[in-house]
Amino acid sequence: MNVFKYLTGSMDNWVHIIGIAGVTTSGVAAMFRQLGWKVTGSDKGFYPPVSTFLAEQEIEVMPGFKPERLTVDGRHPDLVVFQGTKGSSNKEYTEALRLGLTVKTYPAVLQEYVINPARSIVVAGTYGKTTTTAAVAAILSHAGNNPGWMFGGLSTDGTLPVMQGGKQSYSVVEGDEYLISTDDRRSKFLLYSPVYLVLTAMQWDHPDLFPTKESYLDAFTGLISQVPAEGLIVANAADIHIVEAVKNAACRVVFYAADHTTAHAKPDWILMRGSKPLPSFVRDTDSPEIIPYERKLIGEFNEENLLAAGALAYELGIRKERIQEAISKFSGIRRRLEVRFENEHTVIIDDFGSSPPKARGALHAVRTDYPDAYIAAVFEPNTGNRVAASLSEYKDAFADADAVYFPRFTRLPKSDTIHMDESELAEA
Known part of the structure; x- marks a missing residue:
């Protein structure tokens, strides 16, 4: 069972991250740095924009992998975070095990220190999940919720990609379907205990891990089955695989669609691009709502992501004015259009x-x-x-x-x- 552990620390606490040059692992490093920990990390190479980000965060990074880094003046890291695809033969990883240190993959760190299992939001899908996750985090933050979050990209406005939230607040994390590590080939998102789940797309990907379309879809079916009866799924009605997968969900399902004419289920939320004076998110239910919005992001695809984020936020009880304000300020993620x-x-x-x-x-x-x-x-x-x-x-x-x-x-x-x-x- 996932139990939320509230992180505190000082420079007396030391975390070393093996494979720190990943977008998410660098975000984990920045979170620990913000909380006052000593942070070091290693990787085989460092390149912009992550190398620039780590330098801005004043995080000590070291090229290559050397076991002696885990012992400094007779002291060892309090925690070693291991980027799971680096391979279990990594020299620093095997040294950490030999020394009996606490070693965790970064999904396990998120599970323990970022995700609040009582109010966990997970955004999953083949694509669209990074921007949607960041948009949900922006809305909740603007509404004063003090959420924790993880999105797998660097923001254009300097928002850190990983943050611990308040003890009673929502957490929202990007749910990646790829493997936890070379030794644990489960999908990362199976660690994240969703109470609220957003599904953006289910189109076969990662054939190295999922050799058939069915095996790929099965991973999402497992995630859907984790959502409790009192939870909520916000699902893209334009994706037939999603519509089929949520039929057996135990909880309430809210559908959204950027174009209702291509939906495979009646959408509860639709996008009205031609509405005046601004495009709008429209709740087409017995309790209708219209949320006009402005956006900084380009692309119809991003409008769909913002619709998903806005629909979830409204269903969670966030006032529409806060949704409008947050979306108008949201500038997106680097390398996402x-x-x-x-x-x-x-x-x-x-x-x-x-x-x-x-x-x-x-x-x-x-x-x-x-x-x-x-x-x-x-x-x-x-x-x-x-x-x-x-x-x-x-x-x-x-x-x-x-x-x-x-x-x-x-x-x-x-x-x-x-x-x-x-x-x-x-x-x-």
């Missing part, structure tokens, strides 16, 4: 869409906002989408682009799995 450069002829947009479903959604969002533009996409897939099993998912992934370029792919460590390079993917 982030405009990096713009002049009268060219717009450069950076997005973390490293799988076919994510690329498809991002490109459709860009096409919606720039219907007449020539769109050239530069795409490098994540590791799991460089295997042959993922090829079927590339169908129409780039339909909204006029040209697609594959750069030289990042070299991968040797393994028994055969991965495609950029030429092989282009020819496929």
